[in-house]
Amino acid sequence: MPGGRLTQHDRRRIATGLAEGLGYGEIARGLGRPTSTVTREIARNGGPSGYQAERAQRATAQRSRRSRTAPAPRPTTRAPAAVTVAVDRDPAAIGEFADRLAELLVHVGMPRMVARVLGCLYVTDEGSLTSGDLVRRLQVSPAAVSKAIGYLEGQALVRRERDDRQRRERYVIDGDIWYRALLASAERNAMLAGITRHGAELLGPATPAGTRMDDASALLERIGQDIVRSVRQWYEERGPVPS
Template sequence: MPGGRLTHQDRQSIAEGLAEGLTYTEIAGRLDRPISTITREVARNGGPGGYRAEQAQRATQGRARRRKPAPTPAPPTATDAHGRDPEAVHALEEQFTAMMAATGLPRMTARVLTCLYVTDSGSLTAAELVQRLQVSPASISKAVGELEQQELIRRERDPRRRRDRYVIDADAWFRGWMASARQNAMLADFTRQGAEVLGPSTPAGTRMQDIGHFFEHVGQAMIQAAEEWRQAHAARRTTHG
């Protein structure tokens, strides 16, 4: 497998592959490069939707002239006790982060969430997140605040180290989903009140009523689906426990 830095021609091939809708794995195979090389290259140069070969080449040359290479987070499984491939795990992290960012999460928030998911303990302190992601404590603080607000993670106090630990667990998405359902219920209530203010028989009032009915229906469906999942999940745990 060829080593060394990516060439301008390599970057043009990456841009062409992204334009064709190829996956990172397919692009890496086309160039006979590690998947992690492709994921890092795209991530640091605009992402899948903004990658441009010329811009990526100029940015790389600029970094080389400054002789200050951007810090690259160490692969989390470099000494993996489970025998996992560090390159594959790192590629998974990059792809998971990109997917979470595509749902609307800020990229740093998505990186923190991914970090917790791929860590076997599912639990990290702020200091561990800073070290792992090579970012500032302020960036971590903002990201975990957003994740706590959406109830995608929870905070636990470590009495031995007097530090907070941020935890991801099996119920994380359940809590986040239920938080979204509550927001839909609030929107339904608000739009019903808006319809009364505007007049239920007016065009604007009717529109607000329709919006309220939509959010009420979706919110109820979300709650029902989440409860059904929780019951099924509990049953599976009992069966396999």
């Protein structure tokens, strides 16, 4: 059913669509699903060249069983204070690097406060800080930190982890942060490809405006597929692909 979980029949139709050379947007429209759902499904299960319906169905069932039987998380024992810097590191240089990283992220389109929070988290060994840690390090208000964290959570770049000993939340980035960022980029490309393909159909593929839209759709869809394929290949070569 549209909006629910993908069924085995859906997955077979995805595999058939890929074999026929259909784009993600076309496959999604045939299923009555968002293009992002199809993009994520293919990315998690072998990419466009390695996707197999039966294997994807088994992997989804295994993930579902693990989530139902996973033990309750243990209270974290991490110290609430900022991460201790090793003696051979220069704290000032690390802070400068975090600022440079944030400025680059701003340059490529990320909101400034979001970029500063992400840069601050990224240079910590644990990859986690509390709201208070971020407020002190960045010299900003708790509201500014909260808004930035909300943005990062929406992009699946940061998650919350409860520190029961300190009765507070920690904000955590994982080692697959760039995988998730690139996958989000591929999903955005897929959505743009879908709307421009619809525009081409609306305007008429034989018209100059329709041709322009059709070309944009094909390019965006190809770039999105290439991103997913390259990232999957990278992780397959160096270790397990994040789920």
